[in-house]
Amino acid sequence: MMAENNSTEGLTRHFVTPPKLERPIGKKAIQTICLLFYFVILAATCPTAHGKSQPPYFDYNFGGGPFVLASRSPGPSLRLTEPPLVPSNLSKGQVIIDAGTSWTNVWANEAFYYFDYEMIESHLSLTYGINKRWMVGISFIKRNYFGGAMDDFIIEFHDLFGIDQDGRGNAPTGKSKLLLLDGNGNTVADLGAANVFNNSSAQLMSSLILTPGTKLLPAINLSAVVQYGLETPFDDNADPLDISIGIGLSKRWASRWYSYHTIRYTRFSQTNIPHLTFKNSSLSSTNTLSWQKHPGLSFLLQYMYHEDVIKNLNSLSDPSHEIGLGFKWQIRKSGVIEFSIIENILDYANSPDFGVHLAYSHRFH
Numbered sequence: 001m002m003a004e005n006n007s008t009e010g011l012t013r014h015f016v017t018p019p020k021l022e023r024p025i026g027k028k029a030i031q032t033i034c035l036l037f038y039f040v041i042l043a044a045t046c047p048t049a050h051g052k053s054q055p056p057y058f059d060y061n062f063g064g065g066p067f068v069l070a071s072r073s074p075g076p077s078l079r080l081t082e083p084p085l086v087p088s089n090l091s092k093g094q095v096i097i098d099a100g101t102s103w104t105n106v107w108a109n110e111a112f113y114y115f116d117y118e119m120i121e122s123h124l125s126l127t128y129g130i131n132k133r134w135m136v137g138i139s140f141i142k143r144n145y146f147g148g149a150m151d152d153f154i155i156e157f158h159d160l161f162g163i164d165q166d167g168r169g170n171a172p173t174g175k176s177k178l179l180l181l182d183g184n185g186n187t188v189a190d191l192g193a194a195n196v197f198n199n200s201s202a203q204l205m206s207s208l209i210l211t212p213g214t215k216l217l218p219a220i221n222l223s224a225v226v227q228y229g230l231e232t233p234f235d236d237n238a239d240p241l242d243i244s245i246g247i248g249l250s251k252r253w254a255s256r257w258y259s260y261h262t263i264r265y266t267r268f269s270q271t272n273i274p275h276l277t278f279k280n281s282s283l284s285s286t287n288t289l290s291w292q293k294h295p296g297l298s299f300l301l302q303y304m305y306h307e308d309v310i311k312n313l314n315s316l317s318d319p320s321h322e323i324g325l326g327f328k329w330q331i332r333k334s335g336v337i338e339f340s341i342i343e344n345i346l347d348y349a350n351s352p353d354f355g356v357h358l359a360y361s362h363r364f365h
Contacts (some may be wrong), residue, residue, distance in 0.1 A: 004151050004311060011116065011154070012262065014178065018353070021113070022076070027095055028038050028151075031049075048076035053213055054215075055212065055213065055214055055215055056268070058089070058132060058212050059088075059089035059212065060213070060215070060217040060252055061087065061209050061212060061213040061218055061250045061251055061252045061253060061258075062087055062088055062089045062212075062219060062250050062252075063250065063258035063260075063290055063292070063298070064258070064298045064328050064330075064336070065086060065088050065250075065260065065289065065328075066083070066084045066086060066260040066288035066290070066300065066302055067083070067084075067300060067302050067326070067338055067340050067359075068083040068098055068100055068123075068326075068338065068359050068361070069083055069089050069203065069302065069304070069340060069342075069357050069359075070082055070083045070084075070284075070286075070304065071284065071304050071306040071320060071322060071326050071351075072102055072104040072187070072245065072322065072342060072351070072352050073122065073306060073320035073344075073350055073351040073352065074106060074108070074115060074310075074316060074351075075122070075278075075306075075308065075309040075310045075316055075320070075350070076282075076284070076306045076309055076320065077143060077155065078197060078199065078203070078233055078273070078278075078309075079242065079266070079268055079278065079281055079282075079309055080203075080225070080227040080243075080244055080266055080268065081266075081284070081306070082139075082203065082205070082244065082264075083201075083246050083286075083304075084214070084248060084260060084262040084286040084288065085205070085207050085221065085223040085246060085262060086219075086221060086248035086250045086261075086262060087209045087212065087213075087219035087220065087221045087248060087249075087250045088096075088135075088250075088262045089132075089203055090128075090129035090132070090135050090170060090363075091129050091131075091132050092129050092130065092131045092132060092274070093128075093129060093344050094128075094129045094328050094340065094364065094365055095126065095127065095128050095129075095364040096126070096127045096361055096362070096364070097124075097125070097126050097361065097362050097364070098123070098124070098125045098126075098127070098355065098359060098360070098361040098362075098364050099122075099123070099124045099125075099359065099360055099361075100122070100123055100338075100359025100360065101120060101121065101122040101123075101357075101358060102119075102120070102121045102342065102355055102356070102357040102358075102360070103118065103119075103120050103150075103355055103356050103357075104118065104121075104342055104352035104353075104354070104355030105117075105118045105150040105154060105352060105354050105355060106118070106119070106351075106352055106353060107148075107154075108316075108349045108350065109171075109351045110181075110183050110184050110314055110315060110349050111181060111183045111184075111314065112182070112313060112314040113178075113179065113180050113181060113313060113314065113316060114177060114178075114179040114181060115179075115194075116148060116171060116175070116176055116177045116178075116219065117145050117146065117147070117148065117176035117177070117180055117194030117197075117198075118145070118147070118148050118149060118150060118194075119143055119144065119145050119146075119178070119194075120146075120148055121142070121143045121144075122140065122141070122142050122143075122185065122358075123139055123140065123141045123142075123217050124139065124140050124229055125137055125138065125139035125140070125203075126138055126139075127205070132209075133208060133209040134206075134207070134208075134209070135206070135207050135291045136165055136204075136205065137204075137205040137207075137263065138202065138203065138204055138205070139202070139203040139205065140200070140201075140202055140203075141201050141202075141203065143190055143197070143198065143199050143200065143261055144198055145176065145194035145195050145196070145197045145198055146175045146194060146195060146197075147175045147176040147193075147194070148173060148174055148175065148176065149174065150354065151168070151171075151173035151174060152173055152228075154168070154317065154353060154354055155168055155173075156299060162325060165255050169309055173311040175193075176193050176194035176195070177193070177194070177277060177294070178190075178191035178192060178193070178196070178197075179191070179312075180275055188275075189274075189275045191274070191275060194356070197233045197235060198231060198233070198235055199229065199231050199232055200229075200230045200231040201227045201228060201229050201230055201231075201240075202227070202228050202230060203225055203226065203227045203228075204225070204226045205212060205223065205224070205225050206223065206224050207221050207222070207223040207248075208221060208222050208223070209221045210222060213250070213251070215252075218249040218250055218251035219249065219250040220247065220248070220249055221247070221248045222245070222246070222248075223245070223246050223247075223248060224243070224244070224245050224246075225243065225244045225245075225246075226241070226242075226243050227241070227242045227243070227244075228241055229241075229242075233273045233274070236296070239269035240269065241269045241362070242266060242267065242268050242269055243262050243266070243267050244264055244265060244266035246262055246263060246264030246265070246268070247262065247263055248260070248261070249261045249262075255292075256291055256292045256293070257289075257290070257291055257292075257357075258289075258290040258292070258298075259287070259288065259289050259290065260286070260287070260288040261285075261286070261287050262284075262285060262286045262296065263283065263284070263285045264283065264284050264285070265281065265282075265283055266281060266282050266283075266284065267280065267281050268280050268281065268282075268309070276313070277310070277311045277312070278309050278310055278311065279308070279309050279311060281312075282306065282307040282308070282309050283307045284304070284305060284306040285304075285305045286300040286302060286303070286304050286305070287302070287303045288300055288301070288303070289301050289302075290328075295330070296329065296330035297327065297328070297329050297330070298327060298328045298329075299326075299327050300324070300325070300326060300328065300340070301323065301324075301325055302323065302324040302325075303321070303322075303323050304320075304321070304322045304323070304324070305319060305320070305321055305336055306319060306320045306322075307319050308320075308350075314349075315347055315349035315350045316349075316350050317321070318347055319349055320344070320345070320347065320350050320351040320361050321345045321346040321347060321351065322342060322343065322344055322345070322351050323342070323344075323345055323346065324340035324341070324342055324357060325340060325341050325343070326338065326339045326340030326341060326357070327339060327340075332362075333363070334361045334362055334363040334364070335360065335361070335363075336358050336360070336361050336362075337358075338358070338360075338361075339356070340356070340357040341354070341355070341356055341357075342354065342355030342356065342357055343355075345353065
C-alpha cells in the first residue's frame with residue numbers, strides 16, 4: 001500500500017475544536033440509560049410464566065434473526081467484536097456460509113484526538129449444526145483502514161440538510177489521519193495514516209439453545225467466542241487471544257413481529273498498543289426489532305451499545321451507540337441477502353458518522 005501524506009502542517013490550527021468543558025450527558029448517565037433501556041426490553045420480552053403455552057413448533061420464536069453486524073466504532077473495532085448470537089433454526093448436519101462487508105466513515109474532530117478515516121470490515125464464516133440446539137462455527141475477519149472515499153458525499157449531504165460539518169469541509173478529502181492532542185490544539189502523538197490500525201483475526205464460536213421458549217416466553221441461548229489475532233494494530237502480536245461469553249434471546253410477538261436481544265462480556269488479553277491503553281474487559285448489548293412483510297422479507301432496526309474500551313481519552317472512553325436500519329431478503333430458497341445503513345446516535349465523537357453493510361448467507365441442507 002502506498003504511504004499516505006501524513007503532514008500535520010496547519011491541521012491543529014484549523015480543525016481542532018476547543019476543549020469541551022462540560023457534557024450534556026455524562027458517561028455514567030449514558031451507561032445507566034442504556035442499561036435501563038436493555039432491562040426494560042428484557043423484562044417486556046420475558047412475561048410471567050402464568051398461562052404459558054408451548055409453541056406449535058421448535059423455531060416458533062426464531063424468525064429471520066438480526067443483522068450479522070457488530071460495532072464499527074474506533075475502540076471496539078480494534079478488539080474482539082462479534083455479531084449478535086441468538087437462538088436460530090440450524091438443524092443437525094446443516095451448514096450456513098455467510099460472507100459480508102461493512103464500509104464506515106469516522107470523523108472525530110475533538111479537543112484530545114483527531115481521527116479521520118474509513119474502514120472496510122469483511123468477514124467469512126461457516127456454521128455447522130451438531131443438533132437443533134447446538135451449533136459451532138469459525139469466522140475470518142479482516143479490517144482495512146484508509147483515506148475517506150465518502151468524504152465528498154458526506155460533506156454535500158451535510159450541506160444539503162444544514163448539518164454542521166464540525167470542520168470536515170476544511171480538511172483534505174480522501175486522506176486519513178490519526179492524532180492525539182493535549183486539549184489546547186497541540187499534537188501529543190501523530191499515529192500516522194489510518195492503515196496502522198489494520199487488523200485481522202480468526203474466531204471460533206459455540207452456541208447452545210437452552211430453551212426454544214413458548215408463545216409467551218422467549219427462546220434463550222448461551223454462546224462463547226474465542227478470537228486469535230492474525231494481524232494486530234501496529235503489527236504488535238503480543239497476547240492476541242480474546243474471549244467472550246453471552247446470552248441471547250429471540251421472541252415472536254405476533255405473526256410479523258420479532259425482537260432479538262444479546263448481552264456479552266468480553267475479556268481482552270492485549271491491553272496496550274502504541275499511545276493507547278485499553279481496558280481488559282467490556283460489556284456490549286444488541287437489541288433488534290424485526291417486522292416481516294412476508295416470510296422472505298424483513299425490515300430491521302438494530303441498536304448496538306458497546307461499553308468503552310479505551311482508557312482516559314475523552315469521548316473515546318465513553319460508550320458507543322450505533323444503529324443499523326435495513327432489510328433481510330430471501331432471494332433464493334436457501335439464500336438471504338441483508339443490507340443496512342449504519343449511523344451513530346447520542347455521542348457523535350466515538351462512532352461511525354455513516355456506513356453501509358451488505359452480507360449474503362447460504363444454507364446447505
